[in-house]
Amino acid sequence: MSQSLPLSEELIAEANAREAAGLEEDYAALSRRLARRGVDADAVKERVKRFTVAVPSWGAGRGGTRFAKFPLAGEPTDIHEKLEDCAVINQLGRSTPRVSTHFPWDKVSDYGALREEAESLGLGFDAINSNTFQDQPGQAHTYATGSLSSTDAKTRAQAVEHNIECIEIGRKLGSTALTVWVGDGTNFPGQQDLARSLDRYLDAAAEVYAALPGDWRMMLEHKLFEPAFYSSVISDWGSSILAAQELGDKCKCLVDLGHHAPNVNIEQIVARLHRFGKLGGFHFNDSKYGDDDLDTGSINPHQLFLVFNELVEAELNPRVGKDGGGFDPAYMIDQSHNVTDPIESMLSSAEAINGAYAKAYLVDREALHMAQEANDVMLAFRTLRIAYDADVAPLLAMARMELGGAIDPITTYRESRWRERKAQERKEVGLGAGIV
Numbered sequence: 001m002s003q004s005l006p007l008s009e010e011l012i013a014e015a016n017a018r019e020a021a022g023l024e025e026d027y028a029a030l031s032r033r034l035a036r037r038g039v040d041a042d043a044v045k046e047r048v049k050r051f052t053v054a055v056p057s058w059g060a061g062r063g064g065t066r067f068a069k070f071p072l073a074g075e076p077t078d079i080h081e082k083l084e085d086c087a088v089i090n091q092l093g094r095s096t097p098r099v100s101t102h103f104p105w106d107k108v109s110d111y112g113a114l115r116e117e118a119e120s121l122g123l124g125f126d127a128i129n130s131n132t133f134q135d136q137p138g139q140a141h142t143y144a145t146g147s148l149s150s151t152d153a154k155t156r157a158q159a160v161e162h163n164i165e166c167i168e169i170g171r172k173l174g175s176t177a178l179t180v181w182v183g184d185g186t187n188f189p190g191q192q193d194l195a196r197s198l199d200r201y202l203d204a205a206a207e208v209y210a211a212l213p214g215d216w217r218m219m220l221e222h223k224l225f226e227p228a229f230y231s232s233v234i235s236d237w238g239s240s241i242l243a244a245q246e247l248g249d250k251c252k253c254l255v256d257l258g259h260h261a262p263n264v265n266i267e268q269i270v271a272r273l274h275r276f277g278k279l280g281g282f283h284f285n286d287s288k289y290g291d292d293d294l295d296t297g298s299i300n301p302h303q304l305f306l307v308f309n310e311l312v313e314a315e316l317n318p319r320v321g322k323d324g325g326g327f328d329p330a331y332m333i334d335q336s337h338n339v340t341d342p343i344e345s346m347l348s349s350a351e352a353i354n355g356a357y358a359k360a361y362l363v364d365r366e367a368l369h370m371a372q373e374a375n376d377v378m379l380a381f382r383t384l385r386i387a388y389d390a391d392v393a394p395l396l397a398m399a400r401m402e403l404g405g406a407i408d409p410i411t412t413y414r415e416s417r418w419r420e421r422k423a424q425e426r427k428e429v430g431l432g433a434g435i436v
């Protein structure tokens with residue numbers, strides 16, 4: 001199938017021509033600097049070029065808080081326009097070639113045609129996200145008091161059926177993973193039996209698991225609170241790994257950076273889940289207070305680096321065999337863009353993710369392991385900090401340029417006047433509440 005990318009290749013080439021000489025100079029300086037520490041910049045750059053992260057279809061539109069959403073002129077109104085915007089992100093940034101869909105939000109009548117449409121834009125599909133945390137028009141049974149863990153058998157069956165429908169859609173789109181996040185939980189002490197609600201969840205989740213094709217995985221996404229404020233059924237990585245272990249080998253845990261209590265050591269959770277072969281995927285975003293869904297790396301870039309330090313450790317030294325299943329996590333951005341152009345936010349976030357990944361590859365692992373074994377605390381800490389302090393921007397820009405993307409993606413995006421042009425073509429998005 002012939003590809004037709006949304007932005008003009010000439011525009012990107014012209015913008016890059018203005019920046020290329022400066023970039024060559026900065027990259028050469030960085031290479032010499034890294035070489036003095038025994039690090040080959042080109043080898044790290046090749047790693048970065050192979051690294052990819054999926055973008056969420058829902059992230060292409062303006063998000064909102066629980067209070068309001070402020071629409072943007074020219075924002076996408078359906079999955080087709082969202083794919084177009086995701087193609088812009090990938091054309092400029094060259095590290096986000098897959099889109100993660102969400103049903104029923106992205107429902108269409110012909111999924112084979114949608115897959116071809118995505119392919120023509122240079123995109124594929126990542127994990128399917130099911131939705132049993134809100135009711136849909138005409139739905140027979142409400143999820144107001146739970147879905148997979150509902151006390152009502154008919155409601156549980158409906159939630160199971162929706163997840164199985166998501167698998168069927170995913171097969172047509174070429175996806176190989178189902179991400180299950182439920183809003184199930186309680187707002188009052190005593191509202192539900194804390195043990196029995198988990199029993200019901202496990203029984204229903206097992207029916208979904210039984211419908212998984214052989215090469216698929218099911219990923220359980222835990223979240224501490226919201227929409228339930230007293231208890232959540234899959235509240236933390238402990239509940240998640242227990243459920244995943246009970247369901248079977250194809251069931252893994254998915255870590256969303258914003259779904260933990262404040263100050264929780266998420267990098268340690270990454271190491272733990274990998275130790276037991278249960279790290280299935282990661283949702284990137286950032287937060288100051290709770291599940292803020294802010295742009296990745298905007299609040300705490302150091303935490304992002306420490307998470308990637310564990311991910312790269314696992315990538316280089318994967319645990320296989322009885323307690324492990326190798327290392328092949330599904331990486332996705334999961335953010336709500338309330339006050340920015342979503343395309344710019346995802347370009348910026350992808351750069352932050354690539355940067356943390358590159359920095360984790362700058363860590364002198366041999367020196368780190370030796371310092372750890374010798375209990376040389378300061379040397380171990382400094383080994384990490386030296387990698388974190390490096391400015392890898394020229395390396396990321398060089399990787400992007402070599403893949404055909406833009407040296408300066410956001411400036412080039414603005415020069416394309418994409419959003420202004422779309423504001424003339426697309427229908428207006430109404431006011432209303434934000435996404436949940």
Ligand SMILES: [Mn+2]
Pocket residue numbers: 221256283334
């Ligand atoms: Mn998430």
